[in-house]
Amino acid sequence: MGKPTDLVQGTLDLLILKTVALEAMHGWGIAQRIRQVSKDVLQVNQGALYPALHRLEQQGWIQSKWGESENNRRAKYYSLTPDGAKYLRRQQAQWNRLSVAIDLVLETT
């Protein structure tokens, strides 16, 4: 079971950015989406999620807006900024390069 502490440093940021790139989401929704999409492998702990969201917001990669949630509660919705989209593309490319490189090393016989 992958816990946030098991994740490579910076991977959580990548997951969050990718998740909010599809549509504006609140913290709870982001955690649920990551869990569902990863087929329950990645369970994002709220203790790591919220500080990461706030940090990304402070860095200008995502922005937040208060809105009504699906069950009529006030929720803080996060969405990607244009700069965040560029940052995500860069990070994703870097991640791809890294994972390909690790695969190469591991599969060498």
Next chain:
Amino acid sequence: MRWYYKLPLRLRSLFRKEEAERELNDEFQFHLQHQIDEYVAQGMAPEEARCAALRALGGLEQFKEECRETRKVNLIEDLLQDLHFGLRILRRSPGFSILAVLCLTLGIGANAAVFSWIEGILFRPYPAVAQQERLLALTGTARGEPGPTAVSWPDFVDLQRNCTLIDSFITAKIMGTTLSIGGRAENATGMIVSANYFDALGVEHGP
């Protein structure tokens, strides 16, 4: 363009702390509610679900503190980074840095000198006088004479007695005298003044 998103957040964490704090609370409350709903959906009693959700959320205060941290640290960190960057640039071109420092030194020094000079000459020419802004010079005039003339003693006495606009009148006349000490004589410039001179000016004089 990132500043467009960052600047309002920076300003808010500086000047509108309570609002940021309240929103942080609301955000966690929202999360907690969802967690409770999920536990209720799994068949727990509402009260039990609430306790379980609080347990699952764990050290709530600690998370909040971490979120606050992201607001504070960035501000100071950015400042440090900027300082660091500035120092590095200065070190990279020492000639330019020394020139800049010299220019600043000269500029600030000249400014300070001129200001203290102006202050001494124009704003406070007599530093020993208590209320120099209430000091006036009065001279006599005479028909046919181009410049100011001396005030006669009877005029002075009249003014002192009758003019209620002025607190007190003093007279002064620059003159020279010869001082002789032992076998040595020296010409000294001095002033002969009326007896109320020091009291009127408010100058503290020795016994």
